[in-house]
Amino acid sequence: MYRSHVLICGGTGCSSSGSAKILSEMESEIKKQGLENEVKVVKTGCFGLCALGPIMIVYPEGCFYSRVTVEDVPEIVSEHLLKGRVVTRLLYQETVTDDGIKSLNETNFYKKQHRVALRNCGVINPENIEEYIAVDGYAALGKVLTEMTPDEVIDVILKSGLRGRGGAGFPTGKKWQLARNLVPDADQKYVCCNADEGDPGAFMDRSVLEGDPHALIEAMAIAGYAIGATQGFVYVRAEYPIAVKRLRIAIEQAREYGLLGKNIFGSGFDFDMDIRLGAGAFVCGEETALMTSIEGHRGEPRPRPPFPAEKGLFGKPSVLNNVETYANVPQIILKGADWFSSMGTEKSKGTKVFALGGKIVNTGLVEVPMGTTLREIIEDIGGGIPNGKKFKAAQTGGPSGGCIPAQHLDTPIDYDNLLAIGSMMGSGGLIVMDEDNCMVDIAKFFLEFTVDESCGKCTPCRIGNKRLLELLTKITEGKGTLEDLDKMEELCYYIKENSLCGLGQTAPNPVLSTLRYFRDEYVAHIVDKRCPAGVCKKLVSFEILDTCKGCTKCARNCPVNAITGKVKEKHVIDQAKCIKCGACIDNCNFNAIIKK
Amino acid sequence: MGKSTISKIPFKGTAEQEQKLREFIAANKGMQGALMPVMQEAQEIYGYLPIEVQRIIAEEMNISLEEVYGVATFYAQFNLNPKGQYKIGVCLGTACYVKGSQDVFDKACSVLGIGNGDVTEDGKFSIEATRCIGCCGLAPVLTVNDDVYGRLTADDVPGIIEKYQKM
Ligand SMILES: Cc1cc2nc3c(=O)[nH]c(=O)nc-3n(C[C@H](O)[C@H](O)[C@H](O)COP(=O)(O)O)c2cc1C
Ligand code: SF4
Ligand code: SF4
Ligand code: SF4
Ligand code: FES
Ligand code: FES
Numbered sequence: 001m002y003r004s005h006v007l008i009c010g011g012t013g014c015s016s017s018g019s020a021k022i023l024s025e026m027e028s029e030i031k032k033q034g035l036e037n038e039v040k041v042v043k044t045g046c047f048g049l050c051a052l053g054p055i056m057i058v059y060p061e062g063c064f065y066s067r068v069t070v071e072d073v074p075e076i077v078s079e080h081l082l083k084g085r086v087v088t089r090l091l092y093q094e095t096v097t098d099d100g101i102k103s104l105n106e107t108n109f110y111k112k113q114h115r116v117a118l119r120n121c122g123v124i125n126p127e128n129i130e131e132y133i134a135v136d137g138y139a140a141l142g143k144v145l146t147e148m149t150p151d152e153v154i155d156v157i158l159k160s161g162l163r164g165r166g167g168a169g170f171p172t173g174k175k176w177q178l179a180r181n182l183v184p185d186a187d188q189k190y191v192c193c194n195a196d197e198g199d200p201g202a203f204m205d206r207s208v209l210e211g212d213p214h215a216l217i218e219a220m221a222i223a224g225y226a227i228g229a230t231q232g233f234v235y236v237r238a239e240y241p242i243a244v245k246r247l248r249i250a251i252e253q254a255r256e257y258g259l260l261g262k263n264i265f266g267s268g269f270d271f272d273m274d275i276r277l278g279a280g281a282f283v284c285g286e287e288t289a290l291m292t293s294i295e296g297h298r299g300e301p302r303p304r305p306p307f308p309a310e311k312g313l314f315g316k317p318s319v320l321n322n323v324e325t326y327a328n329v330p331q332i333i334l335k336g337a338d339w340f341s342s343m344g345t346e347k348s349k350g351t352k353v354f355a356l357g358g359k360i361v362n363t364g365l366v367e368v369p370m371g372t373t374l375r376e377i378i379e380d381i382g383g384g385i386p387n388g389k390k391f392k393a394a395q396t397g398g399p400s401g402g403c404i405p406a407q408h409l410d411t412p413i414d415y416d417n418l419l420a421i422g423s424m425m426g427s428g429g430l431i432v433m434d435e436d437n438c439m440v441d442i443a444k445f446f447l448e449f450t451v452d453e454s455c456g457k458c459t460p461c462r463i464g465n466k467r468l469l470e471l472l473t474k475i476t477e478g479k480g481t482l483e484d485l486d487k488m489e490e491l492c493y494y495i496k497e498n499s500l501c502g503l504g505q506t507a508p509n510p511v512l513s514t515l516r517y518f519r520d521e522y523v524a525h526i527v528d529k530r531c532p533a534g535v536c537k538k539l540v541s542f543e544i545l546d547t548c549k550g551c552t553k554c555a556r557n558c559p560v561n562a563i564t565g566k567v568k569e570k571h572v573i574d575q576a577k578c579i580k581c582g583a584c585i586d587n588c589n590f591n592a593i594i595k596k
Numbered sequence: 597m598g599k600s601t602i603s604k605i606p607f608k609g610t611a612e613q614e615q616k617l618r619e620f621i622a623a624n625k626g627m628q629g630a631l632m633p634v635m636q637e638a639q640e641i642y643g644y645l646p647i648e649v650q651r652i653i654a655e656e657m658n659i660s661l662e663e664v665y666g667v668a669t670f671y672a673q674f675n676l677n678p679k680g681q682y683k684i685g686v687c688l689g690t691a692c693y694v695k696g697s698q699d700v701f702d703k704a705c706s707v708l709g710i711g712n713g714d715v716t717e718d719g720k721f722s723i724e725a726t727r728c729i730g731c732c733g734l735a736p737v738l739t740v741n742d743d744v745y746g747r748l749t750a751d752d753v754p755g756i757i758e759k760y761q762k763m
Contacts, residue, residue: 012730016737016744050733201690203730238636238673239729276629277636279671296631298670314628357691357732364733395690431690445693455670559706582699586751 002040004081005059009122011046011210012203012242013364014053018070022054025070029077039081045211047122049109050364052092057104057122064104065090109362112381114343116351117165117204117327118367121211126246129253132214138259140330141218144225145267150180153226157329159337161349166194166285166322167400167426167502169348169415172329178309179227179319189229190318191220192294193326195236195243196278198285199398200449202355202429205323207365209236209243212327213250217260217273219326222333224271227319232273235290238280247275282399282453286501287320289455300455301501322427324353344370348414358395358431361386368413375409378432389434393517397426399446399453400506402513403439422513424506438535439518440525444472446510450503461504464495468511475522477538478529485522489515534595537580541596544571548592554584607648613641614652621656631657631667635674644675680715680722682760684708685739689728696749697736701725703750704738707757721757 008014008023023043030039047055052066056076063086065076072090079085088096094107104110115121124131132138144153158173179189193216197205208216220232236244251273254260262270276294283289284299291313293299312318328350332340341349348370354377357363361383368377374394378384385391393403402423404411411417415425433442447469456462471488474480492508499505515522524530531539544554550568555561562578565571573584585593620637624630634657638649645668647661654661668674686692686701705711708721715722731737734746738756745756 013733016729016731016734016746050731053733199690200688200727201692201732203728203732206730239726276632278673279632279636280673281671293632294629296629296667298666300670355691355732357735358694363691363735398690429690431694433694437694442694445690 002038003060004039006039006041006081007044007057007059007122008041009045009047009053009055010043010126010242011050011053011121011207013046013050014055015242017053019054021070022056022068022073025073026056026077029073030081033077033082035077035081042125043127044123045121045126046207046365048113048118048365048367049092049362051362061086061101062103063087063101064092064095066092108380108383109364109366112372112376113367114351114369115367116331116343117208117324117353118211118365119331120215121207121365124212126211126213127249129214129250129257129259132212136334137214137330138218140333141221141259142265144222144333145265145269150226150228153222153333154180156332156337157226160332160340161337161344161347162325162328162332162340163348163415164322165324165328165352165427167397167424169425172321172325175309175319175321176223176226178307179229179317182310183317186228186317188231188314188316189227190313190316191223191227191229191232191273192291192313192318192320193220193232193234193323194285194287194290194320195234195240195323196285196290197237197240197323197427198282199427199429201357201431202398202427204353204355204365204428206240206243207353208323208327209240210246213243213247214254215327215330216247216323217250217254219329220273221260221264221271222329223319223321223326225269227317229319230270230272232271233294233313234273234275235284235294236275236277238277244275244277251275281455282449283455283501283503286503289501290320291318298455300457301503303500324428345412345414345417347416352413352425352428354396354428354430356382356430356432359385359389359434359437360432370414371412373410373412374404377413377430378409382432385432385434389436391432392435392437393433393439393442395423395431395433395442395510396429397424397506397509398429399449400424400502400509401426401429402509403433403442403517404513405517422509422516424509436533436535438476438531438533439514439521440472440476440531441533441535443511443514444469444476447472447507450507454503454507458498458500458504460495460498461500461507464491464499465504465507467491468495468508472511475525476531476536478525478536480522480526482523482526484526485515485519540580541575542573542578542580542582542584543594543596544573545592545594546570547590548588549590551589553589554587554593557583557587559583607646609642609646609648617641617649617652618656621653625657631659631664635664635667639674644678646676678715678719680720682721682740682763684721684723684757685726685729686723687727687729687731687735687737687739688725689732689735691728691732692736695735699750700736700738700748700753703753704757707754721760 054068056065056068095102154176162172163169260272281299284293286301288302289299308318351367353367395403408421451465454461492512524532534540548570555563562574650664654664737746
């Protein structure tokens with residue numbers, strides 16, 4: 001028995017800010033003090049509060065240390081672990097109260113959260129199967145294989161109301177049912193997992209893979225049993241090396257323990273799985289493209305029907321689910337459909353994980369019951385907008401989604417409500433924007449992404465989106481006309497209706513939603529030739545005010561020598577030369593330069 | 597998507613590299629959908645996938661060079677040209693973008709004097725715009741090989757690059 005546990009976050013955010021060094025320093029410092037039999041160090045997955053990383057939690061006290069550095073480690077060991085004196089200066093401010101330390105669950109960040117998919121992230125060591133087993137891991141698989149028929153499994157998932165977390169929200173039980181029944185005499189079926197996580201500003205699936213890989217393995221085996229498949233494939237982005245490594249370790253361990261392989265739990269059921277790496281193509285997140293890619297080809301989408309439940313991977317009936325979808329499955333089996341469906345709204349059950357980013361204090365991962373409002377997520381959990389700036393929009397659904405303005409902040413989040421306000425759930429990216437973000441520029445940002453990622457197979461998407469981007473670019477350069485707005489809208493609907501796959505069908509959404517809610521910003525670019533947020537470079541200009549002291553600093557630092565003026569006289573900017581880099585504003589100590 | 601440039605840099609593969617690749621293919625070609633894993637391993641071995649390497653793959657896998665080339669050009673991660681000794685990546689994912697990573701990227705390009713996807717003449721640096729690398733909490737982020745720099749402004753960029761210039 002250890003008297004203390006030190007949990008150190010090994011998630012991507014904290015690893016990037018040096019948590020691996022902190023971990024090794026902690027281990028050697030503990031040895032130095034002769035505490036190795038009393039204190040156990042555990043490397044965990046993401047805690048969610050990545051903004052405060054690197055993060056460390058010491059139990060039994062539950063002290064939450066944030067922004068820890070290697071230099072802090074000796075002090076933590078000699079003061080806290082040796083003498084029992086908490087290092088107050090490193091504590092997360094929110095947890096410090098007048099009468100001592102508040103538990104993490106009572107902080108604003110965690111209070112409104114409810115962790116189902118992320119329940120083990122930041123709690124167990126993902127590289128040790130025994131820690132997963134100790135928290136009821138593989139009990140659901142055991143229950144399914146020894147007590148339930150495949151139809152009963154599907155029934156529970158159907159009744160729970162679980163819908164796909166990868167984007168479209170298709171009922172998971174329904175998908176499994178189709179794959180089980182559509183081709184009764186299939187000689188082979190496959191279970192696939194979509195861990196391609198293509199939304200360019202999101203990392204939920206990555207955190208599950210890194211923090212709780214066994215949950216995915218267990219769920220895929222359950223899905224295999226339900227549909228009658230013996231082989232699984234996880235398609236992971238190659239950009240996620242830590243996730244791939246932990247998943248590999250987890251698969252190996254599961255095989256060693258007989259939880260993958262032949263005759264699992266002596267039930268006669270065989271199931272094994274493999275990992276395939278993506279290679280940087282967003283379209284491969286689309287289900288048919290993903291399967292084509294696993295088959296070893298250019299990842300181009302195929303027309304549907306036939307749907308994968310009938311003809312999927314290698315032409316066999318297949319199920320594809322998202323990582324987070326799977327992460328819910330073992331809990332549903334253990335706790336029952338009613339438990340799951342008691343959370344959420346009428347048509348969207350359970351919880352949803354969001355990657356909260358952008359202009360928000362607590363960037364990180366949050367999991368909330370469906371039906372939580374955007375305002376609760378942004379203001380209560382996220383801690384609001386930093387630097388006293390004003391909220392402008394929340395973006396969900398990534399390149400397929402839309403921007404939600406302040407007037408809809410009290411909308412309870414679920415699949416249907418988000419669609420109704422012109423966005424979508426998507427996989428869970430939630431990016432907050434403030435008054436300094438230009439909505440025309442954001443629409444252009446997403447469209448550049450989709451144009452770049454279009455596979456080019458069908459014309460509406462390949463040509464249409466390019467045209468749309470040209471129109472947008474024209475507007476950001478102050479060369480647009482009001483007729484362009486109508487043209488754009490028309491083009492958007494044409495692309496949506498005529499594209500072959502989801503990429504093209506949803507690509508115009510960021511444009512449509514910003515046109516709907518922020519038309520005034522488009523008009524300002526077109527009529528006033530002005531970018532209200534001061535982002536579109538072609539439309540901003542820098543000017544020196546009469547308060548200029550003539551100190552020459554700006555002129556000396558302008559990269560293109562656009563500023564002239566004599567010492568102690570007012571300086572001027574040659575607009576024709578200026579490249580709008582903004583360096584002069586930062587250089588002026590007298591606030592004499594403004595951006596217009 | 598759609599890259600089609602063929603490397604002008606002379607191919608300098610060694611016999612050991614070639615043997616390693618051929619052995620990997622022999623051991624794995626029976627696997628379903630083996631082409632992608634084989635190409636990923638080849639890129640691991642050589643650092644990029646010049647036409648010479650694609651030819652070995654086609655030959656060993658008994659498929660046409662067109663097919664290998666088609667796959668190599670479809671996926672952004674297969675490099676037809678060698679990368680720099682220090683690979684700089686600037687995240688242009690949404691979370692980083694709204695926090696000004698475009699300025700960081702532009703600055704890095706102007707300091708190095710190269711554009712997206714290019715390599716400096718001395719082969720020391722290459723630069724690429726990347727997508728979310730999962731550290732949005734540190735946005736905006738820049739990576740140099742495996743090192744991650746977060747919470748940056750454009751002004752931090754010259755200092756970071758200088759550090760590697762001296763290595
Ligand atoms: C262009 C495109 C990209 C997609 N990217 C992803 C992705 O990265 N991850 C994901 O889980 N689903 C993605 N999807 C949705 C998948 O096609 C599919 O619906 C989903 O993986 C099914 O799993 P679910 O029912 O559990 O959500 C994408 C769809 C499209 C059209
Ligand atoms: S909609 Fe776009 S990505 Fe999808 S098949 Fe057509 S061209 Fe390819
Ligand atoms: S914005 Fe940049 S280029 Fe323009 S005047 Fe200022 S420093 Fe010079
Ligand atoms: S830095 Fe400011 S005060 Fe000095 S010359 Fe430039 S504008 Fe004038
Ligand atoms: S990566 Fe450490 S808290 Fe998210
Ligand atoms: S968007 Fe840059 S790390 Fe996530």
